[in-house]
Each structure stands twice: as C-alpha cells, then as structure tokens.
Amino acid sequence: MALTTIGSSSDTAIQGRVAEALEGDTDVKGRLFEAALIACLLVSLAVLALLVGKVLGDGLPVFADRGADFLDGSLSSQPDRAGISQAIIGSFWIATSVVVIALPLGVGAAIYLEEYAPRNRLTAFIEINTRNLAGVPSIVYGLLGLAIFVEYFDGFSGNQGVNRRTLAAAGLTLAALVLPVIIITTQEAIRAVPQALREGAYGVGATRWEVIRSQVLPYAAPGILTGALLSIARAVGEAAPLIVLGAVTGLLGGGTGLSASSLLDPSSLTERFTALPITVATWAKRPEQEFNVDDAAAAIVAMLVFVLLVNSIAIVLRNRFERKRSA
Amino acid sequence: MTEPVAPATTAASPRSTTATAPAPVPRTAAAGLSTGAPDPSQLPVVFEVRDLSVYYGSFRAVRDVDLDVRQHEITAFIGPSGCGKTTMLRCFNRMNDLIPGAHPEGTLNYHGVALYGPKVDPVEVRRRIGMVFQKPNPFPKSIYDNVAYGPRLLGTKKRADVDAVIEESLTKAALWDEVKDRLKESAMGLSGGQQQRLCIARAVATKPEVLLMDEPCSALDPIATARIEDLMQEIKTEFTIVIVTHNMQQAARVSDATAFYSTDVNPESDRRTGVLVEFDRTETIFSNPSDERTENYITGRFG
Amino acid sequence: MATTLTPFSPSDLTGDPRRQRRERAMGVVFFLAASMSVLVSALILVSLFSNGWDFISQVEWSRVVGVNSWNPRQNTYGITTILAGSLIVTGVAMVVAVPLGLGGAVYLSEYAPPRARSLLKPILEVLAGVPSVVLGFFALQWIAPNIVGTLFGDDKGNSGSMLAAGIGVGILSIPLVASVSEDAMRAVPDALRQASAGMGARKLTTTTRVVLPAAVSGLVAAFILAVSRAIGETMVVFIAAGAVSTATFTTNPLDSGLTMTAAMASLASGTDQVRGASLAFPSLYFVGIALFFFTLVLNIIGNAFVRRVRQAY
Numbered sequence: 001m002a003l004t005t006i007g008s009s010s011d012t013a014i015q016g017r018v019a020e021a022l023e024g025d026t027d028v029k030g031r032l033f034e035a036a037l038i039a040c041l042l043v044s045l046a047v048l049a050l051l052v053g054k055v056l057g058d059g060l061p062v063f064a065d066r067g068a069d070f071l072d073g074s075l076s077s078q079p080d081r082a083g084i085s086q087a088i089i090g091s092f093w094i095a096t097s098v099v100v101i102a103l104p105l106g107v108g109a110a111i112y113l114e115e116y117a118p119r120n121r122l123t124a125f126i127e128i129n130t131r132n133l134a135g136v137p138s139i140v141y142g143l144l145g146l147a148i149f150v151e152y153f154d155g156f157s158g159n160q161g162v163n164r165r166t167l168a169a170a171g172l173t174l175a176a177l178v179l180p181v182i183i184i185t186t187q188e189a190i191r192a193v194p195q196a197l198r199e200g201a202y203g204v205g206a207t208r209w210e211v212i213r214s215q216v217l218p219y220a221a222p223g224i225l226t227g228a229l230l231s232i233a234r235a236v237g238e239a240a241p242l243i244v245l246g247a248v249t250g251l252l253g254g255g256t257g258l259s260a261s262s263l264l265d266p267s268s269l270t271e272r273f274t275a276l277p278i279t280v281a282t283w284a285k286r287p288e289q290e291f292n293v294d295d296a297a298a299a300i301v302a303m304l305v306f307v308l309l310v311n312s313i314a315i316v317l318r319n320r321f322e323r324k325r326s327a
Numbered sequence: 328m329t330e331p332v333a334p335a336t337t338a339a340s341p342r343s344t345t346a347t348a349p350a351p352v353p354r355t356a357a358a359g360l361s362t363g364a365p366d367p368s369q370l371p372v373v374f375e376v377r378d379l380s381v382y383y384g385s386f387r388a389v390r391d392v393d394l395d396v397r398q399h400e401i402t403a404f405i406g407p408s409g410c411g412k413t414t415m416l417r418c419f420n421r422m423n424d425l426i427p428g429a430h431p432e433g434t435l436n437y438h439g440v441a442l443y444g445p446k447v448d449p450v451e452v453r454r455r456i457g458m459v460f461q462k463p464n465p466f467p468k469s470i471y472d473n474v475a476y477g478p479r480l481l482g483t484k485k486r487a488d489v490d491a492v493i494e495e496s497l498t499k500a501a502l503w504d505e506v507k508d509r510l511k512e513s514a515m516g517l518s519g520g521q522q523q524r525l526c527i528a529r530a531v532a533t534k535p536e537v538l539l540m541d542e543p544c545s546a547l548d549p550i551a552t553a554r555i556e557d558l559m560q561e562i563k564t565e566f567t568i569v570i571v572t573h574n575m576q577q578a579a580r581v582s583d584a585t586a587f588y589s590t591d592v593n594p595e596s597d598r599r600t601g602v603l604v605e606f607d608r609t610e611t612i613f614s615n616p617s618d619e620r621t622e623n624y625i626t627g628r629f630g
Numbered sequence: 631m632a633t634t635l636t637p638f639s640p641s642d643l644t645g646d647p648r649r650q651r652r653e654r655a656m657g658v659v660f661f662l663a664a665s666m667s668v669l670v671s672a673l674i675l676v677s678l679f680s681n682g683w684d685f686i687s688q689v690e691w692s693r694v695v696g697v698n699s700w701n702p703r704q705n706t707y708g709i710t711t712i713l714a715g716s717l718i719v720t721g722v723a724m725v726v727a728v729p730l731g732l733g734g735a736v737y738l739s740e741y742a743p744p745r746a747r748s749l750l751k752p753i754l755e756v757l758a759g760v761p762s763v764v765l766g767f768f769a770l771q772w773i774a775p776n777i778v779g780t781l782f783g784d785d786k787g788n789s790g791s792m793l794a795a796g797i798g799v800g801i802l803s804i805p806l807v808a809s810v811s812e813d814a815m816r817a818v819p820d821a822l823r824q825a826s827a828g829m830g831a832r833k834l835t836t837t838t839r840v841v842l843p844a845a846v847s848g849l850v851a852a853f854i855l856a857v858s859r860a861i862g863e864t865m866v867v868f869i870a871a872g873a874v875s876t877a878t879f880t881t882n883p884l885d886s887g888l889t890m891t892a893a894m895a896s897l898a899s900g901t902d903q904v905r906g907a908s909l910a911f912p913s914l915y916f917v918g919i920a921l922f923f924f925t926l927v928l929n930i931i932g933n934a935f936v937r938r939v940r941q942a943y
Contacts, residue, residue: 027832027834029834030832030833030834033834033837034737034741034833036733037733037734037736037737037741038737038741039733040729040730040731040732040733040734040737041733041734041737041738041750041753041754043730044730044734044753044754044757044801044804045750045753047757047801048753048756048757048760050768050772051760051764051765051768051772054768054771054772055764055767055768058771104663105663105666106663107663108659108660108662108663108664109660109663109664109666109667111660111663112660112661112663112664113664115660116657116660116661117664125668126664126665126667126668129667129668129671130667131929131933132671132926132929132930133667133670133671133674135855135858135859135862135925135926135929135932135933136674136862136922136925136926137861137862137863137864137891137921137922137925138862138864139862139864139891139894139895139918139921140674140678140862140918140921140922141674142898143674143677143678143681143894143914143915143918144670144673144674144677146677146898147676147677147680147681147915148673148676148677176670176673179666179667179670180667180670183667207649207650207652207653208653208656208657209652209653209656209657210649210653230759233759234759236761237759237760237761237762237763237764238761239761239762239763239864239865240762240864240865240868240891240895243864243868243895243898243899244894244895244898244914246898249899277761277763277865280763280764280767281763281766281865281868281869284763284766284767284770284771284869285868285869292770292771293771296767297767300763300764300767303761303763303764304760304761304764307759307760307761308756308759308760311755311756311759312756315752315755
C-alpha cells in the first residue's frame with residue numbers, strides 16, 4: 001500500500017496508511033505451512049494415543065477378568081489360561097544381564113576411549129567399529145548368539161540339542177546388542193565433563209584413575225544413568241534376536257507362577273526361556289482372537305508399563321540434569 | 328562480585344608497603360646489599376632452566392628459556408598474549424603431559440634432578456609443585472572435601488588428621504575465618520575470590536614446596552585481587568611461587584624476579600614462537616631493562 | 631616439605647609404587663573393556679561366515695537368483711523375492727516417516743516456542759521407546775482393518791500386508807528421522823536466518839530457501855539412517871506382513887510378503903530347526919550376511935553425512 005503525498009489533510013490519515021503498509025498482506029501460505037508442520041507432530045501424537053488406547057482397550061479387560069492369574073500363569077495352548085509369569089522371569093534376567101554385563105563393560109570401554117586412549121589409528125578403529133555395531137540390525141545379534149553362545153558354548157549349560165537355547169545365552173546376546181549404545185552415550189556424558197575439573201584434580205597430584213573415580217564419573221553419572229536406563233528398556237523390548245535364539249513360543253514346562261523365589265532363581269539361566277516381547281509376537285500371530293487381540297494386548301500392557309516407565313525416568317533425569325548443569 | 332570485607336582478625340599486610348625486602352634494594356642486582364636483606368644469589372635454586380624449548384608435536388611453542396627460580400621468592404612471568412608463559416609454567420609441574428605431543432627439550436632441573444627424567448612420576452611432582460589456575464576451579468563438592476582431596480589421596484585418613492590439615496591450609500589461604508562454620512557447604516556457593524583462595528588452600532594442603540599460579544587474579548575483581556596479592560607475600564616465607572601475569576603492575580608489586588617473554592614470528596611458517604627475552608631482578612627489569620623489547624613492553628609501547 | 635638442606639636425589643621423585651600399580655591395573659582393565667566391542671564385531675563376522683559358508687558353497691545358485699519365490703522347505707531361495715519385500719516395506723515406511731518426521735522436526739527447530747517444544751518433543755521420545763512388537767500388533771489389529779481395509783477393501787484389511795507392515799515401520803521410524811533432521815537444522819547458524827529475515831523474507835521462505843538447503847547433509851543422513859533401520863526391522867513385518875514362512879515374488883504392497891528379516895525369523899523359528907542335510911539353516915546365515923552388509927554400507931554412508939554436518943559448522 002503506497003504512501004501518497006505527504007501533504008494529506010490530517011495526521012491520522014497518514015498514520016493509518018503507514019499502519020496499513022507495515023501490516024502487510026496476511027501470510028496465508030505461511031500460516032498453512034506452519035499448520036501443516038504442527039499437524040505432522042499431532043499425527044504422531046494421535047498415533048501414540050490410538051496405539052495406547054487400543055492396547056489398553058483390548059488388554060485391560062483381561063486384567064479385569066483374571067489379573068492375578070494372568071501374571072501368575074504359564075504359557076498355554078488355551079487363551080483363557082495363558083499367563084506371562086515365565087515371560088516376566090525371562091525379561092527380568094535379560095534386564096539383569098544388561099546391568100551386570102553390558103553396563104560395566106560399556107562404561108569401562110567409554111572411560112578408556114575418552115580418558116586413556118591416545119589419538120591414533122587403533123583408537124579411531126575402535127570408535128568406528130562401535131558406531132557401526134550400533135547400527136547392526138538386532139536380528140543379526142541373534143545370529144551371533146545362536147552360533148557362539150548356544151552352539152559353541154552349549155548355552156553355558158551342560159545340555160544337548162535344543163536345550164542349549166538357554167536364558168543365559170539370551171542375556172549375553174542382548175548385552176552385546178546394547179553394549180555399543182552404552183559406550184556411545186557414556187562417551188558423550190564423559191565428554192561433557194569440564195576439563196578444568198580434571199586439571200584441578202591432576203594439579204593436586206591425582207593419578208588418572210583417581211581423577212576419573214573422584215571427579216569425572218560423579219559428574220558424568222546422570223548422563224551415564226540415562227543411557228543405561230534407555231538401554232535396559234530397549235533390551236526388554238527386543239524380540240527378533242530371541243526368535244533366533246530359540247525362545248519358546250509354544251509351551252514351556254516347569255512354570256511355577258510368579259513369586260520372588262521363582263523370579264530370582266538363577267537356575268532359570270540354564271534352561272529354556274521365553275520373554276515378554278516373544279510372547280506378544282507369538283500370541284499376535286495366533287488365529288484365535290482371544291490370543292491375538294486380548295492376550296497379546298494384555299502382555300503388551302505389562303511390557304509397556306515397564307518400558308515406558310523406565311524410558312520416562314531416563315528422559316526426566318536427563319532433562320533435570322541438563323537444566324541444572326547449564327544453569 | 329565484591330569480596331566480603333575482611334574482618335579485623337585476619338592478618339592482612341597493609342597495602343602500602345612493599346612486603347618483600349625491609350630495606351630499599353639497590354639498583355643493580357650484582358651490587359652488594361647494604362642491609363640485612365637476603366642476597367638473592369645465596370638463595371638455593373629450586374628450578375634451573377637452561378636452553379629450554381617446549382614443543383607441541385613438531386611446533387615449537389617456546390624457545391631459549393634460561394632462568395633460575397630461587398627458593399622463597401616470587402618469580403613472575405610477564406609478556407603479551409601467546410608468548411609461552413603458561414606453557415613454560417605448566418612444564419614445572421608436568422601438567423603439559425596432559426596434552427598429547429607436548430614435550431620440552433633442554434634442561435629443566437628441580438633441585439638438581441631432571442624433572443622429565445625417565446623414572447620421575449608426574450603424580451609425585453604435582454604433590455610437591457602445586458598449581459592454581461586462571462579461572463577458579465573448585466570441585467563440585469563441599470569446602471571440606473575440596474581441601475581434603477589431596478591429603479586423602481596421600482593416605483591421610485583419620486578424621487582428626489584431616490581436620491588439622493584443613494584448618495591449617497584454609498588459614499594459610501586466609502579463608503579459614505570466613506568458612507570455618509560452613510565447611511560442609513558446597514564450594515560452588517562461594518564468591519569468585521573465595522573460590523580462588525579455596526583453590527590455593529587445596530593446593531597447599533599437600534604441603535608442596537612450590538606454588539605455580541597461572542594468572543590467578545585475572546578472573547577476579549580488584550579487591551579480591553588485592554587480597555590474593557597480600558596472601559602471596561605472606562606465604563612466600565613458606566613456599567616458592569612462580570606466577571604468570573598479564574598485569575605488569577602486579578608483577579612489579581609482588582615479585583622478586585621477573586622473566587619477560589615475547590613472540591617471534593617464524594618467517595617461513597608464519598607461526599609464533601614464544602621466546603624469553605630477559606630475566607632479572609624485578610627492580611632491574613622495571614627500572615633499567617637491558618633489552619629494548621623489554622623497555623617497549625613495560626613502557627606500554629606494545630603488548 | 632622437601633628442603634634443600636638434605637641432598638635431593640632422583641628417587642625422591644619416583645612416587646608411590648602402590649598407587650602406580652593400581653593405576654596401571656586400571657588402565658589394563660579399561661583397555662580390555664574397550665576391546666570387547668571389537669570382539670563382538672569379530673564374533674559377528676565369524677558366526678555369519680562360518681555358518682553361511684555352507685550355504686554359499688552348496689546351494690544351486692539357480693534356485694537363488696532370478697525371480698524365484700522364497701520357499702526353503704522346497705529348496706527355493708529366491709533372494710530377490712525377500713529383497714523386494716524389504717524394499718517395498720521400507721519404501722512405504724519412508725513415505726510415512728519422512729514427511730511426518732521432517733515436518734515435525736522443522737516445526738520443533740524453527741517454529742516452536744520453548745514451552746511448546748518441551749511439551750511436544752517428549753511425544754517423539756516416547757514414540758521412540760515403543761518396542762517394535764507393539765507396532766506389529768497395532769499394524770495387524772488396527773492399521774490393516776482401518777487404513778488398508780478402508781482404502782482398499784475389507785479383504786485386504788483382514789490380513790497382514792506389506793502396506794500395513796510398512797506403515798507400522800514408518801511410524802517406528804518417525805522419531806529417528808525427526809531427531810537427526812532437527813539436529814541438522816539446529817546446527818545451521820542463526821546468522822543465516824537473520825540475514826534472510828533482514829532482507830524481508832517471510833519465515834516460510836527463510837525455512838525452505840535457507841535453512842533446509844543448509845541442512846541438507848543432515849537430512850540426507852536422516853534418510854539413509856532411517857532406511858537402514860527400516861531394512862533391519864523384523865517384528866512389525868513378522869507379525870503384520872501376512873506371510874508365514876514362504877513368499878512369492880511380488881511388487882504389490884497390498885500383497886503379503888516376506889522381508890529379509892522376517893524370512894530369517896521364520897527360518898529360525900520353524901520346527902525343522904535342526905541342522906541337517908537341508909540348507910534351510912545355513913540359508914538363515916546367508917540372508918544374515920546380505921542384511922549385515924547392506925545395512926553396514928548404508929550406516930557408513932549415513933554416518934559420513936552426519937560427520938559432514940558436524941564439520942560444516
């Protein structure tokens with residue numbers, strides 16, 4: 001809107017014209033674009049809501065009907081008697097393997113790469129190797145577990161044949177799967193430690209390990225913990241390697257229900273096993289609707305409670321400490 | 328950030344006197360001293376540096392350093408930015424070991440022993456030669472744990488022993504009265520000047536012989552700076568101090584000997600190499616320097 | 631405190647041997663930990679090739695190449711069939727994930743006020759944590775009847791299809807596309823946006839003409855990494871793509887199909903899972919080799935693009 005001659009009759013007329021000119025045209029295209037972008041996020045939100053809604057809608061009635069029995073029960077060919085106690089035990093030991101095996105190894109490897117390793121080709125090779133491992137499809141880790149842990153090491157049991165497909169082999173396989181992720185997230189957490197902190201400690205005459213133990217690790221601990229929690233959740237949700245490792249899908253004998261003693265009994269490690277995601281996958285493929293809708297959804301609910309809870313704690317933890325550190 | 332006003336009980340030397348020698352120092356160092364002030368050439372040499380160059384990989388960062396650091400004196404390194412003062416300082420406690428590829432060539436002796444000798448443990452070196460950094464870097468722990476860190480590494484375990492070291496060190500750093508009632512509070516809650524004095528306390532807790540100070544006051548306000556300069560004069564009787572400073576007046580106020588560094592541009596590579604231009608008693612450097620470059624720097628013609 | 635009255639000897643600087651021993655031991659411990667990851671790689675290669683070799687050396691290659699179906703029980707190992715399956719599912723997944731992920735990332739990076747960002751970003755993070763079996767269930771039980779069925783008729787919606795599975799994999803991939811793209815856009819210096827705005831350009835123009843082109847390395851990286859992840863995805867297809875253990879060659883997403891990963895899963899879970907004269911077991915490792923190298927190459931290229939983003943700014 002162009003300004004006309006300055007000699008207009010009144011000031012307000014000029015002001016009006018200037019205001020109009022500065023307002024410009026309504027940015028229709030821009031508004032539509034922004035709306036489309038928000039829509040993308042809202043679609044994701046809608047999908048998430050739908051998904052949770054469907055799972056809860058199909059699964060909660062099972063809990064309402066026979067909640068304790070469902071948690072306590074064993075795998076069965078009959079959908080109204082099938083339960084996830086053995087799956088919970090399997091997933092418990094898989095989570096434990098991650099904590100006991102992958103976490104120390106991963107943190108140790110990250111400490112080496114960040115604090116000890118010289119900047120040479122060997123170090124670069126180890127780092128590239130780790131990055132590539134993080135992108136290997138999970139089912140390939142199953143192949144590793146089958147060939148090495150099951151076949152070569154007999155599943156760390158004295159068994160023969162298919163009885164070598166033990167929970168121990170599964171635990172080790174999933175620990176190997178999340179190891180690269182733990183290494184990478186721990187490396188990032190260590191890198192965030194300010195160099196001034198290390199120098200203060202070295203300056204007083206601390207050895208490298210003493211500096212790491214007393215300054216670096218405490219400072220990096222929240223970040224390391226976040227990575228560990230995300231890895232545990234990931235390991236519990238993975239099914240593909242377990243299929244290759246021979247997780248039981250039909251019937252698993254010896255189910256004694258869910259209790260502290262059955263959960264913590266380490267002899268499960270040398271026996272055949274099942275786990276929550278495998279149970280979900282198997283039931284989802286069964287022809288009976290009570291299996292492929294109701295029971296599968298209920299098992300998903302049980303699994304999601306754990307996975308989403310752990311993930312949320314990790315995210316909250318990370319956000320709190322990010323804010324605290326940058327404050 | 329202003330410093331809290333020092334309570335009357337802390338011993339603070341009056342700002343107006345020069346706290347070094349009780350009598351006026353003659354113009355030339357070589358002339359005999361007229362009063363009972365210690366003759367500098369009689370003081371034992373703590374660090375003997377001859378013909379030293381420091382390399383980062385193949386890049387020579389500093390060259391031609393020749394100087395002696397004498398016991399119970401304050402030696403200042405001055406000069407414009409980038410001329411290797413900090414690099415040189417960090418050689419004295421082997422902190423340069425932390426940078427891959429950093430290594431000195433030449434002679435660097437500590438009480439006659441080669442500091443970079445094959446059997447020398449850098450960790451032991453740093454126990455005896457402490458360091459205070461440019462930006463105060465207390466650990467994110469309590470005041471108590473900050474000072475106790477060094478002694479605990481060395482094996483002091485009993486509560487009473489640690490307490491004694493804490494009190495002694497904080498007193499030497501002129502911080503005890505201000506924090507004695509809140510030792511368990513986080514060190515991060517202290518002001519900048521207090522944090523730096525805490526870092527000094529932390530450094531002296533391992534009972535070192537030498538204190539290296541890398542521009543310790545550059546991040547502090549003038550009042551905090553004054554307190555630390557006073558502190559240096561007080562503890563000089565117990566330690567040997569080497570200080571890097573950008574502040575010429577500070578060096579003139581505080582130090583006994585001064586080394587002036589400058590840079591040389593390498594015509595082929597266009598990279599700068601630091602070089603020691605002149606090393607002498609402070610009075611000489613500031614009133615009667617031998618080298619023209621020194622004269623230009625202290626009169627403000629460049630730098 | 632060392633004084634100079636007593637002579638000072640080199641041994642005064644040798645330090646505490648106990649602390650030195652502990653220091654050396656810890657260094658060794660950490661090195662061994664780091665070498666574990668190299669060990670894992672080595673073990674993957676060993677297990678793939680020692681078992682896959684049987685297949686490679688014994689199979690009749692006419693039963694592999696060419697447009698055969700995939701039917702291990704009948705000694706037919708048409709790898710193009712399962713490869714086509716992987717590509718179709720991945721293609722559908724990218725059609726879903728790229729617009730939604732990129733759109734979300736553009737909003738979060740360029741438009742969202744901080745409060746909206748802190749509310750909306752967690753949605754993507756929660757979605758990233760959903761295990762793939764859950765998406766498989768959702769794909770079969772909801773996407774197939776309500777989307778595929780609605781669009782293409784009930785008969786297609788009542789069973790699995792590569793389309794349903796593809797949409798499921800796409801949903802799984804949205805967070806990855808979004809986070810890599812967002813990182814790439816946030817790495818673009820503000821100075822560029824300000825220069826554009828200073829010339830009077832509107833936000834739409836600045837975003838599409840300045841920011842996105844500047845972030846293109848990262849966007850390419852996001853795409854490649856998402857493709858690699860989608861190709862490696864197993865459970866969604868295993869549950870929702872309709873095929874059990876065999877598939878015929880097809881390029882129609884509405885058909886049921888097998889991807890490389892689902893073929894491996896069904897091979898591994900088949901009841902004839904005993905090593906025997908049949909090549910079914912080694913074929914598992916053969917497909918594994920193919921999958922491993924396919925995704926490895928994609929990841930290397932994708933990571934190279936990510937590094938370019940980091941270096942450019």
